[in-house]
Amino acid sequence: xxxxxxxxxxxxxxxxxxxxxxxxxxxxxxxxxxxxxxxxxxxxxxxxxxxxxxxxxxxxxxxxxxxxxxxxxxxxxxxxxxxxxxxxxxxxxxxxxxxxxxxxxxxxxxxxxxxxxxxxxxxxxxxxxxxxxxxxxxxxxxxxxxxxxxxxxxxxxxxxxxxxxxxxxxxxxxxxxxxxxxxxxxxxxxxxxxxxxxxxxxxxxxxxxxxxxxxxxxxxxxxxxxxxxxxxxxxxxxxxxxxxxxxxxxxxxxxxxxxxxxxxxxxxxxxxxxxxxxxxxxxxxxxxxxxxxxxxxxxxxxxxxxxxxxxxxxxxxxxxxxxxxxxxxxxxxxxxxxxxxxxxxxxxxxxxxxxxxxxxxxxxxxxxxxxxxxxxxxxxxxxxxxxxxxxxxxxxxxxxxxxxxxxxxxxxxxxxxxxxxxxxxxxxxxxx
Amino acid sequence: xxxxxxxxxxxxxxxxxxxxxxxxxxxxxxxxxxxxxxxxxxxxxxxxxxxxxxxxxxxxxxxxxxxxxxxxxxxxxxxxxxxxxxxxxxxxxxxxxxxxxxxxxxxxxxxxxxxxxxxxxxxxxxxxxxxxxxxxxxxxxxxxxxxxxxxx
Numbered sequence: 218x219x220x221x222x223x224x225x226x227x228x229x230x231x232x233x234x235x236x237x238x239x240x241x242x243x244x245x246x247x248x249x250x251x252x253x254x255x256x257x258x259x260x261x262x263x264x265x266x267x268x269x270x271x272x273x274x275x276x277x278x279x280x281x282x283x284x285x286x287x288x289x290x291x292x293x294x295x296x297x298x299x300x301x302x303x304x305x306x307x308x309x310x311x312x313x314x315x316x317x318x319x320x321x322x323x324x325x326x327x328x329x330x331x332x333x334x335x336x337x338x339x340x341x342x343x344x345x346x347x348x349x350x351x352x353x354x355x356x357x358x359x360x361x362x363x364x365x366x367x368x369x370x371x372x373x374x375x376x377x378x379x380x381x382x383x384x385x386x387x388x389x390x391x392x393x394x395x396x397x398x399x400x401x402x403x404x405x406x407x408x409x410x411x412x413x414x415x416x417x418x419x420x421x422x423x424x425x426x427x428x429x430x431x432x433x434x435x436x437x438x439x440x441x442x443x444x445x446x447x448x449x450x451x452x453x454x455x456x457x458x459x460x461x462x463x464x465x466x467x468x469x470x471x472x473x474x475x476x477x478x479x480x481x482x483x484x485x486x487x488x489x490x491x492x493x494x495x496x497x498x499x500x501x502x503x504x505x506x507x508x509x510x511x512x513x514x515x516x517x518x519x520x521x522x523x524x525x526x527x528x529x530x531x532x533x534x535x536x537x538x539x540x541x542x543x544x545x546x547x548x549x550x551x552x553x554x555x556x557x558x559x560x561x562x563x564x565x566x567x568x569x570x571x572x573x574x575x576x577x578x579x580x581x582x583x584x585x586x587x588x589x590x591x592x593x594x595x596x597x598x599x600x601x602x603x604x605x606x607x608x609x610x611x612x613x614x615x616x617x618x619x620x621x622x623x624x625x626x627x628x629x630x631x632x633x634x635x636x637x638x639x640x641x642x643x644x645x646x647x648x649x
Numbered sequence: 650x651x652x653x654x655x656x657x658x659x660x661x662x663x664x665x666x667x668x669x670x671x672x673x674x675x676x677x678x679x680x681x682x683x684x685x686x687x688x689x690x691x692x693x694x695x696x697x698x699x700x701x702x703x704x705x706x707x708x709x710x711x712x713x714x715x716x717x718x719x720x721x722x723x724x725x726x727x728x729x730x731x732x733x734x735x736x737x738x739x740x741x742x743x744x745x746x747x748x749x750x751x752x753x754x755x756x757x758x759x760x761x762x763x764x765x766x767x768x769x770x771x772x773x774x775x776x777x778x779x780x781x782x783x784x785x786x787x788x789x790x791x792x793x794x795x796x797x798x799x800x801x
Contacts, residue, residue, distance in 0.1 A: 284679070328682070332682065332729075344737070345721065345733065345736045345737050345740050346740070348737055348740035348741050349740045349741075352740070352741050352742075355737070355740075355741065356741065358682075359682050359683070359685055359686065362682060362683070363683045363686055366683060375678045376678070377678060377679045
């Protein structure tokens with residue numbers, strides 16, 4: 218099939234991603250003319266819902282933005298609220314927040330690798346179809362995902378929209394016996410996590426190096442989850458509150474989600490960006506397992522994201538073990554909070570990448586304004602850029618079904634959450 | 650959604666009726682794929698959930714898990730419901746030999762009285778299953794009968 222033919226591809230429903238969107242592509246003379254990741258899910262207006270709400274309601278409201286990463290939204294909001302009130306959480310609270318966050322990364326990454334991404338790389342329509350041929354791989358994913366949910370439940374009472382967090386800390390400290398049980402389960406899961414790194418590195422992933430800017434948090438000593446400065450591999454190094462000086466959100470006609478650019482250019486957030494910028498912050502066992510794969514970092518191949526997620530699963534299992542081994546309950550599990558007017562900023566690493574919040578509160582602690590920049594919004598421009606380069610590198614001579622599958626694979630590789638960004642993908646192909 | 654907790658309410662009512670001595674009663678909060686874990690190694694399971702099947706709110710129905718599986722679509726991380734979890738369980742060969750799925754219709758018309766009647770109806774159906782008058786749970790393999798037949 219000639220790559221010089223005129224092509225128009227529209228994918229009206231993209232499977233295995235969250236939300237409602239579409240991919241539209243037209244090409245002529247071997248060149249892509251237009252490519253749009255069209256997001257048409259209605260806006261969800263969470264920032265407006267928050268206006269006028271008391272600070273106690275914020276964590277419950279923002280958790281509803283996403284059923285997979287509610288902890289990320291709560292962690293980021295609580296940071297901002299505490300900054301606004303001049304509250305300094307105790308070192309115990311900071312450690313416990315990091316521990317709880319490990320649970321969210323574990324469940325989210327395990328689900329994405331095993332049920333959403335692997336079918337693309339092993340040649341199946343879905344994780345369910347793959348399960349019959351690769352039951353052990355799927356069972357491993359389910360074990361890791363359940364363990365992550367159990368860790369969230371330890372702090373939050375439930376794994377979806379947890380309720381344990383509050384400004385200043387937690388409503389109560391977890392039961393030591395339950396923590397001890399979870400520690401043993403985490404230790405038992407360590408071989409699964411180690412095996413997963415080697416397993417993902419052994420996959421026959423497409424080779425498609427691209428030039429892109431990686432952005433993530435960077436902590437002075439830890440692999441970034443809960444805190445750090447905002448850095449890029451192009452020299453950016455910002456305090457969290459300075460994010461708006463370099464990052465701009467804007468509307469585009471084909472998307473109900475805002476796009477974000479770094480000084481006018483697309484950029485990448487998420488597991489590969491984090492690993493590119495922070496592989497020296499991995500714990501020694503995670504670093505050793507990564508080194509054993511032979512993966513060279515920084516990587517310019519977006520398909521290495523699946524390996525990055527596996528490395529991060531290994532890291533958070535190790536980190537959860539470390540934190541659970543030293544776990545002692547503290548009561549009260551929070552510091553006192555004095556409400557007052559102020560503005561606060563928060564930034565954490567959600568499973569899908571950097572999540573940034575800003576809140577302005579009045580003297581009664583009610584929200585005057587809120588701004589939430591989720592990872593998928595930040596990745597939208599990068600996804601479109603990646604699609605254009607990937608499909609041209611893949612070859613426009615391929616038939617429509619092959620082009621459609623490659624396009625969907627590229628998008629799923631980002632684990633986008635359009636519901637967070639506003640939902641996802643429908644693809645239609647037309648040739649002229 | 651109003652009435653999304655009907656399954657939980659039915660479990661609470663079963664517990665109140667003392668049936669936790671007869672069966673292990675579990676409240677599962679949006680388990681997604683973790684439902685597979687709960688089915689693994691079990692021989693006899695009753696799943697109770699709120700449903701929207703276009704029936705009159707409060708209707709109680711036995712659902713075929715095979716039909717549910719047929720309705721499953723490729724899951725996303727955020728959208729892995731009962732049908733997808735059962736499809737995954739079947740692919741992993743861990744569907745219990747005797748699996749009953751009881752759906753309780755919810756919707757905007759579910760007022761307090763309708764809700765109470767629906768939960769009472771569901772409890773009666775489940776009691777009948779547990780007492781051995783339903784397929785797989787006793788000698789009588791007759792198809793379940795429902796005290797409420799609304800929406801037919």
